[in-house]
Amino acid sequence: MTAPVLRSDSNVSVKQQPDGEDQSKAVVSAANVRVVGRIRPLAKYEIENGSTPCVLKVPTIPGHTGPETLQINPKNKSETQKWFELDAVLDESCSQKEVYEKSGAHQAISEDIFQGFNCTILAYGQTGAGKTFTMGTALGAQEDDDEEYTIQESDGVIPRACHDLFQNIRDKCDGNAQVECSYMEVYNEEIRDLLSPNSTDSSQLRIRETLDGEVYVRGLESRLVTTPLDVGKLMEEANGRRVVASTKMNATSSRSHAICVLKIKGVLEDATKFEAKLTLVDLAGSEKMKKTGASGARAAEGISINKGLFVLGQVVSALAEQRPKFKRKPPFRDSKLTRLLQDSLGGNSRTIMVACCSPADFNMEETINTLRYATQARNIKNSATANVVQTISQEEAMKLKRENALLKSQVEELQETIKRLTQDVTEEELERSVSMIHHEQSLRSLNVTGLSAAMTGHETPEGSPSSVYQAYSPPSRHTLPPTPELEHPDPYEEDANKSSTQKKGGGLSLDAHFSKSSNTLHKAIENLHRGDEDISLQVDDVFDTHSYMTSPNRRRGGRRDSASVASAGTTRTYQELEEENVELEARLRLAERDIRATVHDTAIEMPALKMRVQQLEDTLNESMMIEDEANQLRQELAEAKADKESAQRAAQQLAEFMEQQKKEFGFRGDELEKKRMQYFRQHLDEKWVQFVVTILSSFKEQMRLLGDYFDMVVRVVDSPEILSMLGPSNSRKKNGGWWRGKPNEDDVQKEKELRNRLLQEHIKFFNARLVEVEDEINGRSENVDAIYEGLSREREEMELELDETEFVKDLFSKKGEHLLIHLTKLMTGPLFSVSMSPQEMHHSSMRNLSVI
Numbered sequence: 122m123t124a125p126v127l128r129s130d131s132n133v134s135v136k137q138q139p140d141g142e143d144q145s146k147a148v149v150s151a152a153n154v155r156v157v158g159r160i161r162p163l164a165k166y167e168i169e170n171g172s173t174p175c176v177l178k179v180p181t182i183p184g185h186t187g188p189e190t191l192q193i194n195p196k197n198k199s200e201t202q203k204w205f206e207l208d209a210v211l212d213e214s215c216s217q218k219e220v221y222e223k224s225g226a227h228q229a230i231s232e233d234i235f236q237g238f239n240c241t242i243l244a245y246g247q248t249g250a251g252k253t254f255t256m257g258t259a260l261g262a263q264e265d266d267d268e269e270y271t272i273q274e275s276d277g278v279i280p281r282a283c284h285d286l287f288q289n290i291r292d293k294c295d296g297n298a299q300v301e302c303s304y305m306e307v308y309n310e311e312i313r314d315l316l317s318p319n320s321t322d323s324s325q326l327r328i329r330e331t332l333d334g335e336v337y338v339r340g341l342e343s344r345l346v347t348t349p350l351d352v353g354k355l356m357e358e359a360n361g362r363r364v365v366a367s368t369k370m371n372a373t374s375s376r377s378h379a380i381c382v383l384k385i386k387g388v389l390e391d392a393t394k395f396e397a398k399l400t401l402v403d404l405a406g407s408e409k410m411k412k413t414g415a416s417g418a419r420a421a422e423g424i425s426i427n428k429g430l431f432v433l434g435q436v437v438s439a440l441a442e443q444r445p446k447f448k449r450k451p452p453f454r455d456s457k458l459t460r461l462l463q464d465s466l467g468g469n470s471r472t473i474m475v476a477c478c479s480p481a482d483f484n485m486e487e488t489i490n491t492l493r494y495a496t497q498a499r500n501i502k503n504s505a506t507a508n509v510v511q512t513i514s515q516e517e518a519m520k521l522k523r524e525n526a527l528l529k530s531q532v533e534e535l536q537e538t539i540k541r542l543t544q545d546v547t548e549e550e551l552e553r554s555v556s557m558i559h560h561e562q563s564l565r566s567l568n569v570t571g572l573s574a575a576m577t578g579h580e581t582p583e584g585s586p587s588s589v590y591q592a593y594s595p596p597s598r599h600t601l602p603p604t605p606e607l608e609h610p611d612p613y614e615e616d617a618n619k620s621s622t623q624k625k626g627g628g629l630s631l632d633a634h635f636s637k638s639s640n641t642l643h644k645a646i647e648n649l650h651r652g653d654e655d656i657s658l659q660v661d662d663v664f665d666t667h668s669y670m671t672s673p674n675r676r677r678g679g680r681r682d683s684a685s686v687a688s689a690g691t692t693r694t695y696q697e698l699e700e701e702n703v704e705l706e707a708r709l710r711l712a713e714r715d716i717r718a719t720v721h722d723t724a725i726e727m728p729a730l731k732m733r734v735q736q737l738e739d740t741l742n743e744s745m746m747i748e749d750e751a752n753q754l755r756q757e758l759a760e761a762k763a764d765k766e767s768a769q770r771a772a773q774q775l776a777e778f779m780e781q782q783k784k785e786f787g788f789r790g791d792e793l794e795k796k797r798m799q800y801f802r803q804h805l806d807e808k809w810v811q812f813v814v815t816i817l818s819s820f821k822e823q824m825r826l827l828g829d830y831f832d833m834v835v836r837v838v839d840s841p842e843i844l845s846m847l848g849p850s851n852s853r854k855k856n857g858g859w860w861r862g863k864p865n866e867d868d869v870q871k872e873k874e875l876r877n878r879l880l881q882e883h884i885k886f887f888n889a890r891l892v893e894v895e896d897e898i899n900g901r902s903e904n905v906d907a908i909y910e911g912l913s914r915e916r917e918e919m920e921l922e923l924d925e926t927e928f929v930k931d932l933f934s935k936k937g938e939h940l941l942i943h944l945t946k947l948m949t950g951p952l953f954s955v956s957m958s959p960q961e962m963h964h965s966s967m968r969n970l971s972v973i
């Protein structure tokens with residue numbers, strides 16, 4: 122039974138498994154498909170056809186973390202602009218590394234996989250939009266295949282993912298993980314195994330589904346990989362089989378959808394077992410035959426590509442449908458591509474989609490389509506289940522951890538031993554071991570010969586029992602190669618030499634044997650220096666000595682000698698010596714076993730230990746780096762604190778300044794309002810007076826016209842012809858009609874004169890009045906002008922006053938802005954210079970953004 126695993130994740134829930142006995146719980150993480158947009162630089166063919174960029178990223182302020190916006194600016198002004206919101210927008214200034222990190226791929230590889238979540242990363246977009254460039258294919262070239270792969274600037278998502286995957290396997294699983302790689306393509310609605318030399322034979326490949334809903338391809342070859350270079354080599358081999366062709370829009374256009382699957386099984390350091398699948402997809406691009414110029418086979422491929430992508434679009438739109446009423450079944454089975462991506466898009470996977478866009482207006486329509494898919498795909502919610510099992514309890518895991526630490530320390534000790542064995546010290550040590558063996562042999566021989574002589578009180582004669590012991594004495598030191606390195610004076614040397622002078626017959630054969638062994642040992646040491654791996658064999662030779670010592674002949678000889686000694690009446694001494702001999706042999710055997718074991722282990726474990734040493738060194742370096750980073754962070758923290766304090770001081774200054782400004786100008790607020798009212802009233806008065814003046818002026822004009830008119834009447838009356846016309850009619854009227862006869866000439870004259878006089882007088886009077894009125898009006902209008910001028914002056918003064926207030930207000934806001942810039946600078950570091958205008962600030966922030 123497995124224990125439940127709980128992991129901290131904001132979108133994670135724990136689901137009880139249906140199988141009754143096993144109470145393990147599955148960790149389910151519901152998350153939307155993460156969609157990022159990538160805009161590549163203008164391509165050569167686009168520049169040549171006069172295209173201009175129409176796709177751009179809407180700038181964000183530094184530190185912004187939410188979704189980002191991509192804007193389409195049509196060249197044709199009659200078309201409307203469009204905006205698309207995505208999880209991130211990566212413009213042409215973004216490096217491959219930034220794309221890998223900002224797309225979320227880095228997090229998926231370093232964290233999600235090791236939490237047991239399946240992950241899928243796929244690139245989508247029209248042909249030539251940069252999908253293959255973004256995903257990357259084989260790893261970059263590296264001179265030394267044995268060295269760990271170093272990521273290169275141009276490497277896309279796949280090489281970076283492989284690099285990080287194996288790095289994390291080392292760091293998080295201590296190397297305890299197995300990775301299997303398979304690679305296929307969907308070409309003209311057929312699946313082809315790109316790892317198989319017979320890749321074109323797709324008859325054996327069948328899409329199948331497990332009971333858990335995991336889609337796999339039966340018959341697909343998969344290979345074990347242990348390093349990023351392994352994957353790189355496989356991909357290189359596979360890419361050679363992939364169908365690529367040249368079109369008008371891309372010299373190396375992928376004519377198939379390529380899917381690389383890495384299956385990872387491993388055990389984390391806390392003993393949690395996990396399994397995950399990493400699917401990396403480089404889709405073929407949608408294309409318009411007219412633009413690509415495809416015909417024949419290329420056209421057939423294009424149709425098949427577009428079909429797959431069309432179904433993919435339908436699947437995306439069905440999965441993204443938010444309104445339950447309109448939900449329909451995604452048509453996964455309508456194409457091989459969608460069937461293979463079923464669990465990536467509609468189920469158990471954390472999925473990242475990179476929507477690749479051309480910036481050219483020539484491709485605007487296709488880019489808009491790509492972005493429509495992309496924004497739809499953002500609504501797809503997947504529920505990924507963590508495939509993890511914790512096989513042991515926490516306590517056991519802790520115990521294992523402790524054991525692990527112990528083993529690590531033992532490994533370190535062993536490494537020390539190896540160091541000693543493989544460096545100069547080793548030679549010394551081994552020689553010392555040899556001399557110790559010799560000493561023991563000497564001691565044994567000395568004990569036997571010396572003591573038996575002491576017991577009998579005689580010099581041992583040749584052929585006597587003592588001389589038989591001599592036959593088994595170890596070789597004297599002089600038969601060995603000199604060992605000047607030996608630091609301690611040998612306490613037995615003298616005696617040993619003595620014994621060697623007594624040595625006769627059989628003693629010589631043993632001596633020769635040891636001499637041979639010693640030479641072999643020296644050779645072994647030399648071989649060790651040369652890195653010769655078959656040390657153990659040589660050591661066997663060395664220890665032939667021991668077999669000799671324990672050989673039945675020798676034993677037999679020993680017993681025979683004992684008997685002789687016993688017969689000589691030295692039984693007690695003999696027994697003691699025999700015991701001592703046995704003990705020495707046992708010690709010798711132990712020493713032999715230890716050295717043999719050490720040398721064997723060394724020979725066997727050397728590569729593994731060297732690797733381990735390297736790993737430990739790496740860990741040490743990492744810890745040192747982490748320590749450096751921690752120090753740097755501490756320093757940054759101190760700086761941030763200092764910044765915070767100065768920001769607080771600046772904020773305080775700003776508050777004080779505002780307070781002061783309020784005191785200085787605040788009271789004028791009401792007055793200002795009053796003055797403004799007065800101003801408007803005055804302005805009205807002025808307008809009224811202006812109106813009156815206009816009326817009066819027109820009145821004056823009319824009066825003048827009237828005067829002119831009367832002048833004219835006077836002239837008419839004075840006119841003799843008209844007088845002659847008027848005269849008779851007037852007299853007739855006066856006399857009661859024309860029949861009354863011709864009027865008296867004198868009367869007519871008199872009347873005429875009288876009328877003229879009266880008329881003239883009247884007119885003169887009227888004229889005089891008119892002149893008077895005119896004078897009066899002129900006088901008054903002068904007054905009105907004066908009033909008007911007075912009012913104007915007052916208004917101008919008020920305007921000046923108002924302007925001054927506005928100026929102060931401006932001044933106030935400028936000071937505020939200054940302080941604000943200062944504050945911003947303090948809080949964000951040296952992004953803006955204090956003297957920057959808001960415009961400069963804007964440009965600067967844009968520059969900073971593009972750097973980020």
Ligand SMILES: Nc1ncnc2c1ncn2[C@@H]1O[C@H](COP(=O)(O)OP(=O)(O)OP(=O)(O)O)[C@@H](O)[C@H]1O
Nearest residue numbers: 161162248249250251252253254371374375405406
């Ligand atoms: N971000 C980029 N920076 C520089 N060059 C790029 C970028 N993206 C793409 N390119 C270049 O544009 C060309 C087309 O790119 P790529 O082959 O990746 O397109 P694709 O979308 O895979 O096309 P297809 O669907 O036809 O296979 C290549 O020469 C590639 O090097």
